[in-house]
Amino acid sequence: MDVEYTGRQTTVTKRLKVQAEAGLARVAKIVGNSGSVHVILSTDKYRQIAEITVQTWQQKLVVRCEGTEMEVVLHDALEKLERQAIRHKKKSATMKRHPKTDVKGTGEAAAAPVARKTVAVKVAVKNSVGRKAVPMLVHSFPSHSPLSEPHVVRSTDGVAMRPMSLEEAVKEAAFRDRDVFVFRNHAGQAMVLHRKRDGKMELIEVP
Numbered sequence: 001m002d003v004e005y006t007g008r009q010t011t012v013t014k015r016l017k018v019q020a021e022a023g024l025a026r027v028a029k030i031v032g033n034s035g036s037v038h039v040i041l042s043t044d045k046y047r048q049i050a051e052i053t054v055q056t057w058q059q060k061l062v063v064r065c066e067g068t069e070m071e072v073v074l075h076d077a078l079e080k081l082e083r084q085a086i087r088h089k090k091k092s093a094t095m096k097r098h099p100k101t102d103v104k105g106t107g108e109a110a111a112a113p114v115a116r117k118t119v120a121v122k123v124a125v126k127n128s129v130g131r132k133a134v135p136m137l138v139h140s141f142p143s144h145s146p147l148s149e150p151h152v153v154r155s156t157d158g159v160a161m162r163p164m165s166l167e168e169a170v171k172e173a174a175f176r177d178r179d180v181f182v183f184r185n186h187a188g189q190a191m192v193l194h195r196k197r198d199g200k201m202e203l204i205e206v207p
Contacts, residue, residue: 001024001028001033001034001035001036001037001054002035002036002037003020003021003024003036003037003038003039004036004037004038004039005017005020005039005040005041006038006039006040006041007040007041007042008040008041008042008043009042009043009044010041010042010043010048010070012039012041015071016041016070016071016074019071019074019075019078020039020052020074020078023074023075023078023079023081023082024037024054024078026078026082027054027061027078027081027082027085030082030085030086030089031054031056031059031061031085031088031089032056034056034057035054035055035056035057036054036055037052037053037054037055038052038053038055039051039052040052040053041070041074043070046068047066047067047068048066048067048068048069048070048073049064049065049066049073050064050065050066050070050073050074050076050077051063051064051077052064052077052078052081054081054085058092059088061081061084061085061088063077063080063081063084064077065077065080157176157178158176158178158180158181158182159181159182159183160172160181160182160183160184163183163184163185163186163188164183164184164185164186165185165186166185166191166203169181169183169191169193170193170201173193173195173201178195179194179195180192180193180194180195181193189205189206190206191203191204191205191206192204192206
C-alpha cells in the first residue's frame with residue numbers, strides 16, 4: 001500500500017516510520033495491499049495525536065488516538081486499526097455466507113401452471129374468533145388467450161362472370177379496384193390476377 005506521512009507541529013522520524021510500516025504490514029494482510037494509507041502525527045500543546053486513514057476499493061478505516069508519548073500513541077492507533085480491519089472482514093464474510101433470498105414459495109408460484117379458463121369463485125374466509133365469513137372473489141386467468149375467429153366476408157365482386165382475355169381482365173380488375181381478380185380465359189382455364197405490394201400484377205394459372 002502507498003503510505004503518506006504528515007507531521008503537524010512535530011517531526012516524523014525514521015523510527016516512527018519503521019514502527020508505522022510494521023503495523024501497517026499486519027493490516028495489509030487483512031485488507032490487502034491495494035489501497036492507500038495516510039498517517040498524520042501532530043502535537044497540540046502537551047498532547048500527542050496519531051491519526052491513520054486506510055482507503056481501499058471496498059472500505060475505509062479511520063482511527064485516532066491521543067496520549068503523552070508519540071510512540072505509545074502510534075502503537076495504540078495501529079492496534080486499533082488492526083482490530084477495526086478484522087471486524088470489517090468478519091462482517092463482510094458473514095454477509096457473503098448469508099445472502100438475501102426471496103420469500104419462500106415465490107419460485108413455486110412462478111412455476112405453477114395457469115388455469116386455462118377464467119373462473120370466479122367465492123371463498124369464505126373465517127378467522128379464529130368465529131366472526132362472520134367474508135366473501136372474496138378469486139380470479140384465475142387463462143394461460144393462452146383464445147384465438148378470435150377470422151372475419152370472412154363473401155363477395156363475388158372479384159370474380160368475372162364471363163370469359164375474357166388477359167388484357168380485359170387487367171382492365172376489369174383496375175376498374176373494380178381489386179387486388180385479387182379471378183376469371184376464365186376463352187379456353188375455359190381459371191386464372192387469378194394478384195396485385196403485389198410493388199403495384200405489379202401477378203398472373204396465377206389455376207391447374
